[in-house]
Amino acid sequence: MxxxxxxxxxxxxxxxxxxxxxxxxxxxxxxxxxxxxxxxxxxxxxxxxxxxxxxxxxxxxxxxxxxxxxxxxxxxxxxxxxxxxxxxxxxxxxxxxxxxxxxxxxxxxxxxxxxxxxxxxxxxxxxxxxxxxxxxxxxxxxxxxxxxxxxxxxxxxxxxxxxxxxxxxxxxxxxxxxxxxxxxxxxxxxxxxxxxxxxxxxxxxxxxxxxxxxxxxxxxxGFERPFQISNIALDSLINLPWIIVCGLGIGLLAAGFVRLARAAERLQQLPMTVRFALVGLLVGGFAWFYPQVQGMGYDTLGLTFSGTVAVDVLLAVAVGKLLLTAFTVACGIPVSIIGPILVAGGAAGALFGLLGTQLMPEVSAGPAVYAMLGMAAMMGAILQAPLAALMALLELTHTPNMMLPGMLIVVVACLTTRQLTGSKGFFIGVVHDGRHPLQHPLMQALSRISVPAVMERNLVRTERVITPDAARKLLETNPVWLVIERSSDDKPLLALKGAALARWLLEHADAIEQNPGDYERIDLMEIPGQRLELAPIGLQATLSEAFLALQNDNLGALYVVHGYRLKQQRISGIITRGAIERYYHYTDRLPESRSPEGSRS
CATH class of the missing domain: 1.10.3080.10 (Clc chloride channel)
Incomplete structure (x- = not known):
């Protein structure tokens, strides 16, 4: 047992x-x-x-x-x-x-x-x-x-x-x-x-x-609440139009951040020492007067929520920290941007809140509310990730009553950045000019499964020229594929359907029995049947890797290599274009309730 x-x-x-x-x-x-x-x-x-x-x-x-x-x-x-x-x-x-x-x-x-x-x-x-x-x-x-x-x-x-x-x-x-x-x-x-x-x-x-x-x-x-916030509420729906205006403003700031951060191609013409020195001098010079632009800035964000940050500091963080972060990235220093954009967004939101208090002194929700909303709006707009921004708003502030205005401002900011300025998400833009292959539904589906799940395992390896007895022995296990080994290593392996050899033996059974001397050797390259040229692929590969490998018109199929030492490798199976297409069409036609992966993409 x-x-x-x-x-x-x-x-x-x-x-x-x-x-x-x-x-x-x-x-x-x-x-x-x-x-x-x-x-x-x-x-x-x-x-x-x-x-x-x-x-x-x-x-x-x-x-x-x-x-x-x-x-x-x-x-x-x-x-x-x-x-x-x-x-x-x-x-x-x-x-x-x-x-x-x-x-x-x-x-x-x-x-x-x-x-x-x-x-x-x-x-x-x-x-x-x-x-x-x-x-x-x-x-x-x-x-x-x-x-x-x-x-x-x-x-x-x-x-x-x-x-x-x-x-x-x-x-x-x-x-x-x-x-x-x-x-x-x-x-x-x-x-x-x-x-x-x-x-x-x-x-x-x-x-x-x-x-x-x-x-x-x-x-x-221990359990740490990032920010201690209490008794924060929108109070009046009259704030919603101003929240929309705030979302528009933060969306434009976010677009400026993305554009500046993507200016790396022009800055890359400068030597690395010059670029890095510029970053050090700019950040250091700014920090002499406003140290709040340094580091992560979560302490400044917490003070912003409490309403104890001066207007000039808010302006320095909202604009200065945002621009310094973008410039640092553009100069080739790979710093993390998520924390800084949250802090800058909070400061920008607080500034809009202060302006709203001046315009609507009796009904404005105040800077703290707008700081929380601005934080989420900036993150959502720059990353083009509205759900992640809303979850960050909820978990960082523990204020579920902010979700409704949060959804409004995040959507407005994301639309402003994407539609009005044409700026893609920051990280999407980094990857090969914004083209992300996994966005294609076919590649997404094929990436969720590896080749062992669909490969044909029933195969045998054989030399090109064999005897009739050896041919019958090969067919004893009813293999789907015969993998033909060539005379030299530089020639690719070929695959022949086992049924093709079985049919040839059946058609020539009488001739082989009557004239065995004429059929002492069977050349598998000469019997009727389609032969597929093979290329290797690893056992760990996904169907998307196999799909891309088969884009070569000369290839008919792939043989799956199992083993991690060159001399101990063996062929575990064969995968064809047809096998990949059958998998994709089958899963594509399944009703959603029966889909094996339960995809919601």
């Missing part, structure tokens, strides 16, 4: 189950494990931030730049860009890519596999940029480190690539959850911004990962 139990729960069986589109229990297990890994990593990252802050920051607070002397806080960005430049200067162009844009790129074009060197770069840049006083957050490092660690688990176990996609989403959600105690926002961000699709198969493992990661963070740091 013990032997049967062990044979049932084997890694090889686990891999085969994950290759299918309905491997929900197996993916949930991976979600739990990735939540533990990512939660532990985020605890370590936050611990390192705190440890670095104890060296020179007041009270060891990584956001207390206001407590530093002006000369010291102005010099910090110069030190930061120097340290980041020294590290990035030793990396290749590909090795400098980190953050959310890198996660989307690896998911889209590399099946969710992450280079280790970029992972270490993210640790260094994430810590130095926040502690060094640049306008940067810790959301990008949390997402990259979590997604890469979860995907690395899948790569270590040699899991199919369709499961790596889900692991990337698990790591993304878990990273956000552990960093900010926002598990729902983490899930929505992972599905809306990174995966760009909604499926039941994808949601459940991601929810588990986000939950477990958040629990680990709470065990380490």
């Amino acid at each position: 013990a032997r049967g139990f062990r044979s049932f729960f084997t890694l090889e069986r686990f891999r085969r189950q994950l290759a299918n589109v309905d491997a929900l229990p197996q993916l949930c297990v991976l979600g739990l494990v990735s939540g533990v890994i990512t939660g532990s990593l985020m605890v370590g990252f936050r611990f390192l931030l705190g440890l670095g802050a104890t060296l020179y920051m007041p009270d060891g607070d990584p956001e207390a730049f206001e407590g530093l002397a002006p000369a010291w806080r102005a010099a910090l960005p110069l030190v930061a860009v120097l340290l980041i430049g020294l590290w990035l200067g030793r990396q290749t162009s590909a090795g400098r890519k980190i953050g959310v844009a890198h996660v989307i790129d690896r998911l889209t074009y590399h099946q969710g596999r992450f280079p280790r060197r970029n992972w270490f770069t993210q640790w260094w840049v994430g810590l130095v940029s926040v502690l060094g006083g640049l306008s940067a957050g810790r959301e990008g490092p949390a997402i990259h480190l979590g997604a890469a660690a979860a995907s690395g688990l899948g790569e270590k176990l040699r899991l199919p690539h369709n499961s790596l996609r889900v692991l990337v989403a698990c790591g993304t959600a878990a990273g956000i959850s552990a960093s900010f105690n926002t598990p729902i926002a983490g899930v929505i961000f992972a599905m809306e911004v990174v995966m760009m699709e909604y499926t039941i198969i994808g949601f459940m493992p991601v929810i588990l990962a986000s939950t477990v990661s958040g629990l680990i963070a709470q065990l380490a740091f």
Whole structure:
């Protein structure tokens, strides 16, 4: 019984189950494990931030730049860009890519596999940029480190690539959850911004990962409410027209941010040392007068909600921090933008609230309400992720009564940025000129399943020339395909239907019996039948990878290679265009209630 139990729960069986589109229990297990890994990593990252802050920051607070002397806080960005430049200067162009844009790129074009060197770069840049006083957050490092660690688990176990996609989403959600105690926002961000699709198969493992990661963070740091807000309400629906105006203004600011951040092509003509020095000088010069533009800025956002921030500081944060963040990204320093845009959005909203108080002194809701709404509007407009912005509003402020005006302002801001100015979402624009292949329904469907789920396993390998007895022996197992090995390694393998050889033997049975000397050798290249030229593909590959490989007109099919050592590799199956088309048409015709993946995309 013990032997049967062990044979049932084997890694090889686990891999085969994950290759299918309905491997929900197996993916949930991976979600739990990735939540533990990512939660532990985020605890370590936050611990390192705190440890670095104890060296020179007041009270060891990584956001207390206001407590530093002006000369010291102005010099910090110069030190930061120097340290980041020294590290990035030793990396290749590909090795400098980190953050959310890198996660989307690896998911889209590399099946969710992450280079280790970029992972270490993210640790260094994430810590130095926040502690060094640049306008940067810790959301990008949390997402990259979590997604890469979860995907690395899948790569270590040699899991199919369709499961790596889900692991990337698990790591993304878990990273956000552990960093900010926002598990729902983490899930929505992972599905809306990174995966760009909604499926039941994808949601459940991601929810588990986000939950477990958040629990680990709470065990380490206790339950933390990011902002202590109470007695905040809209009070009067007369504010709605002004909320629309606020959404329009923030949408235009968001478009300006995206345009400036995308100006990298023009700035790239300057040497890296000049670009980095400009960033250090601008941030340092601004920080001399307004240290609120440095770091993540959540302390400033909290004061904005309480209404204790001066107008000039609000203006510096709303415009200055926004422009400094965009300019930093445009100059090639890969800082996290999510925290800074939330803070800038809150300041911009507070300014609109103050103006509304002047225009409607008796009925205006006040700056605190508009600060919360502005925070969500800026995030939704820049990322073009309205649901993630609304969930962030809910979980960061714990004010569910703000959801109705929040939905209004987020939609207005998103439409303003997208339709009036033509600006796409910030991270979508990063990926190959805004073209994201996973937005295509066919590629989305094919990426959810790996080749073992649809390949034909019933095959035999044979030499090109065989005897009649060898031919009969090959057909004993009724193989669907005969894989013909050629005379030299540089010639591709060919596939012949087993039925074609069986038919030839049947038609020539009498001749073989009467004149055996004339049929001592059968050349499988000469018997009637269609022969398909084959190319290899890995057992872990998804159907989308197979689909792209078969775009080569010379190829008729792919043979699936199993094994990780060259001399021990074997052919596990054959996959044809027809097999891929049958899978897609079958799932496409299923009623939604019977669809195996329960897709909502």
